[in-house]
Amino acid sequence: MSEELLAEPGWLSEEVKTGTTIIAVTFDGGVVLGSDSRVSAGESVVNRVMNKLSPLHDKIYCALSGSAADAQTIAEIVNYQLDVHSIEVEDDPLVCSAATLVKNISYKYKEELSAHLIVAGWDRKEGGQVYATLSGLLTKQPFAIGGSGSFYINGFVDAEFRKNMTKKETQEFVVNALALAMGRDGSSGGVAYVVTIDKDGTEEKCILGNELPKFFDQ
Amino acid sequence: MSSIGTGYDLSASTFSPDGRVFQVEYAMKAVENSSTAIGIRCKDGVVFGVEKLVLSKLYEAGSNKRIFNIDRHVGMAVAGLLADARSLSEVAREEASNFRSNYGHDIPLKHLSERVAMYVHAYTLYSAVRPFGCSFILGSYDEDDGPQLYMVDPSGISYGYWGCAIGKAKQAAKTEIEKLQMKEMTCRELVKEVAKIIYIVHDEVKDKTFELELSWVGEVTKGRHELVPKDIKEEAEKYAKESLEEEDDSDEDNM
Numbered sequence: 001m002s003e004e005l006l007a008e009p010g011w012l013s014e015e016v017k018t019g020t021t022i023i024a025v026t027f028d029g030g031v032v033l034g035s036d037s038r039v040s041a042g043e044s045v046v047n048r049v050m051n052k053l054s055p056l057h058d059k060i061y062c063a064l065s066g067s068a069a070d071a072q073t074i075a076e077i078v079n080y081q082l083d084v085h086s087i088e089v090e091d092d093p094l095v096c097s098a099a100t101l102v103k104n105i106s107y108k109y110k111e112e113l114s115a116h117l118i119v120a121g122w123d124r125k126e127g128g129q130v131y132a133t134l135s136g137l138l139t140k141q142p143f144a145i146g147g148s149g150s151f152y153i154n155g156f157v158d159a160e161f162r163k164n165m166t167k168k169e170t171q172e173f174v175v176n177a178l179a180l181a182m183g184r185d186g187s188s189g190g191v192a193y194v195v196t197i198d199k200d201g202t203e204e205k206c207i208l209g210n211e212l213p214k215f216f217d218q
Numbered sequence: 219m220s221s222i223g224t225g226y227d228l229s230a231s232t233f234s235p236d237g238r239v240f241q242v243e244y245a246m247k248a249v250e251n252s253s254t255a256i257g258i259r260c261k262d263g264v265v266f267g268v269e270k271l272v273l274s275k276l277y278e279a280g281s282n283k284r285i286f287n288i289d290r291h292v293g294m295a296v297a298g299l300l301a302d303a304r305s306l307s308e309v310a311r312e313e314a315s316n317f318r319s320n321y322g323h324d325i326p327l328k329h330l331s332e333r334v335a336m337y338v339h340a341y342t343l344y345s346a347v348r349p350f351g352c353s354f355i356l357g358s359y360d361e362d363d364g365p366q367l368y369m370v371d372p373s374g375i376s377y378g379y380w381g382c383a384i385g386k387a388k389q390a391a392k393t394e395i396e397k398l399q400m401k402e403m404t405c406r407e408l409v410k411e412v413a414k415i416i417y418i419v420h421d422e423v424k425d426k427t428f429e430l431e432l433s434w435v436g437e438v439t440k441g442r443h444e445l446v447p448k449d450i451k452e453e454a455e456k457y458a459k460e461s462l463e464e465e466d467d468s469d470e471d472n473m
């Protein structure tokens with residue numbers, strides 16, 4: 001009895017983590033990013049509608065996972081650095097520049113930080129690209145998944161991904177992946193945010209919980 | 219001789235009453251005393267040619283190079299005080315290397331030339347240092363942006379060009395360059411023309427022997443800046459010498 005009275009709610013003591021499922025996928029002509037919206041501190045959900053897809057530039061976004069504060073701060077710093085960079089070179093920045101900037105911070109402070117950002121976007125030289133920057137690594141990939149929820153969908157994405165899907169097929173693929181992960185991972189849930197980037201611009205969409213595809217969970 | 223500053227020319231931190239900074243102008247004179255360097259941009263690349271005067275027979279062939287590699291894809295041809303130029307090539311190399319380290323790709327040439335020009339300009343502001351006594355031409359080739367050519371002078375300005383010349387015979391060289399239809403030429407054709415221009419502007423009477431330094435960067439080198447291969451260089455020099463003889467012959471006929 002006395003232990004229960006002394007126990008604090010998680011949000012007083014636990015680090016705020018974006019439990020998370022994040023995913024980014026290239027298609028012929030651009031990229032689609034997707035994320036859930038749950039932010040947890042231990043067992044408590046401190047924010048059920050957080051948008052984890054953060055803009056780094058007009059056509060470059062990153063998906064946040066790990067410690068919420070660390071990930072947000074890295075995204076803000078790189079947003080600023082890309083602003084300065086694009087003014088200096090008088091051109092839109094390349095996706096690999098954004099990814100390298102994220103990687104440089106993640107690697108330099110890898111002992112202090114605990115965040116994994118997936119950088120994805122479109123530039124005129126290489127088109128749609130996705131980069132994973134886990135703990136200071138930098139790899140370009142056709143698609144990338146991250147966060148605690150990603151473990152539940154590794155098989156799904158490996159089996160279902162195809163190169164050069166259409167924009168609509170890719171958006172469906174991303175939403176399906178998110179729905180499956182959010183259904184099984186306790187730290188992922190809420191709504192799904194989807195961002196589509198191609199040469200014509202950036203489109204942000206939010207899919208509410210009851211509109212997500214349903215699988216064998218009737 | 220040209221006008222003397224008379225008191226307003228002792229340091230770069232002083233303007234003259236007619237709004238000139240004499241130290242910077244004197245630095246440009248140092249460039250005009252040096253032998254000629256030219257850079258020309260064509261359809262698919264950039265070619266550099268330098269008239270390297272050989273001051274002594276004791277020098278090893280190929281020493282005191284005046285064309286530098288700044289990054290894989292960028293070349294730099296210089297005129298003026300060679301030691302100043304070498305120091306600036308190190309500055310350019312560091313800029314290119316830091317850019318690659320921070321942003322993960324090759325530095326765009328416009329950005330590089332602006333950064334180095336900014337550095338050169340900083341040395342025209344203070345009395346404690348002197349301006350750099352060299353001009354240089356930067357060139358690169360990229361699949362997406364094509365060939366690029368920029369020139370930086372001691373005042374710290376950078377300009378983009380299709381063709382430019384620096385050094386003692388720059389006026390004569392510019393006249394020859396303007397005759398070319400460089401936008402339609404390929405690097406292979408241009409190499410011969412560059413060699414010819416250097417041979418034309420070389421003054422046989424005042425200066426003695428010279429070595430021709432030729433380098434290029436373009437589609438033909440897959441975007442890497444390299445010295446022109448020996449066989450192509452020999453062919454170009456042969457073409458240059460033959461063209462000169464033809465012109466001499468045609469002069470005789472007119473008598």
